[in-house]
Amino acid sequence: MIANPSRIVLAMLLFLAGSPVISRAQMPANRDADTAAIKQMVTAFQDTWNSHDAHAVAMRYVEDGDFSSVKGEDSHGRKELEEHYTTIFTTFLKNAHTTDTVRSIRFLAPDLASVDIDWLVSDPNAPGGVLRKGLLTWIVTKSKGQWMITVYHESAF
Amino acid sequence: MIALRLRMTLPAVLFFAIAATLLAAQMPANKDSDSVAIKQCVAAWEDAWNRHDAQATAAAYVQDGDFSSTTGVPSHGAKELEAHYNEIFTTFLKDAHRTDQVRSIRFLTPDIASVDIDWQMTGARTRDGKDAPNRKGLLNWIVSRQPGGRWMITIYHESAF
Numbered sequence: 058m059i060a061n062p063s064r065i066v067l068a069m070l071l072f073l074a075g076s077p078v079i080s081r082a083q084m085p086a087n088r089d090a091d092t093a094a095i096k097q098m099v100t101a102f103q104d105t106w107n108s109h110d111a112h113a114v115a116m117r118y119v120e121d122g123d124f125s126s127v128k129g130e131d132s133h134g135r136k137e138l139e140e141h142y143t144t145i146f147t148t149f150l151k152n153a154h155t156t157d158t159v160r161s162i163r164f165l166a167p168d169l170a171s172v173d174i175d176w177l178v179s180d181p182n183a184p185g186g187v188l189r190k191g192l193l194t195w196i197v198t199k200s201k202g203q204w205m206i207t208v209y210h211e212s213a214f
Numbered sequence: 215m216i217a218l219r220l221r222m223t224l225p226a227v228l229f230f231a232i233a234a235t236l237l238a239a240q241m242p243a244n245k246d247s248d249s250v251a252i253k254q255c256v257a258a259w260e261d262a263w264n265r266h267d268a269q270a271t272a273a274a275y276v277q278d279g280d281f282s283s284t285t286g287v288p289s290h291g292a293k294e295l296e297a298h299y300n301e302i303f304t305t306f307l308k309d310a311h312r313t314d315q316v317r318s319i320r321f322l323t324p325d326i327a328s329v330d331i332d333w334q335m336t337g338a339r340t341r342d343g344k345d346a347p348n349r350k351g352l353l354n355w356i357v358s359r360q361p362g363g364r365w366m367i368t369i370y371h372e373s374a375f
Contacts, residue, residue, distance in 0.1 A: 123320065125330065125354070129330075129373070129375060161288075163280065165358070166326065169322055171356055191373075192286040194282070208328050212286070212371070212372070214284060214286060
């Protein structure tokens, strides 16, 4: 009748082989859309940062996001992140403006990517108008269709 | 006939149930041993670097690994990585010695982790051969578990401060 042993074996094989094949086949189409979405997210972060809205900047991170400063000082989670941004926006970066340009994106999984971003912080009072420049390196994850920062590192040079 | 059908379906049901249970149960236990394995990966890399063995240092990366220097200069893939290490080990870092201390590990998936490492360096020189001040900073690696269980560097970033 229906329960033919070879059919069961076939079903198991299809189950095992099916998922990677499907996810691999989906990748190219999604990747272009995800690349565009990540770039939009970087622009949105830059604009939020430039409005010096500490709460909105912290909301670009996942709930338990990690930030590390140019000196390797850590902030963990949205509460600490918002405190960190409140401090910098009311003190040494209160006149600062950032320009963030995506240099490269490397996908580690369909919903996980590493992003390198050239950054330049300008300030009318700084020598030559440039306060800082360097590289931001983010790990971003897609949750409920939205890309967010999971881990943020920055280096200045 | 029903008995026969049951006999055929039962193994399949058991197969899926056991497979799912094993996948779920493995994760927490592996995290501890994976943390140990990642620290070993860092220590082995540090050792290769301190021997100034460009081939072994580059071999800690996956085949298409990415490196970015403290000034954001990238190297991509095994060939470029080995050339990069050859260059630094025969010029301004030929007498340098480094210390790497894992600060934190964040698992992004069971097979991918982000690792923060405090680094220090003595014995570096300037590009024109004069003694340079000691350097320190933070490395941020993305490491991935390879088939066979070995952890390797997929992406390497470093900052100096």
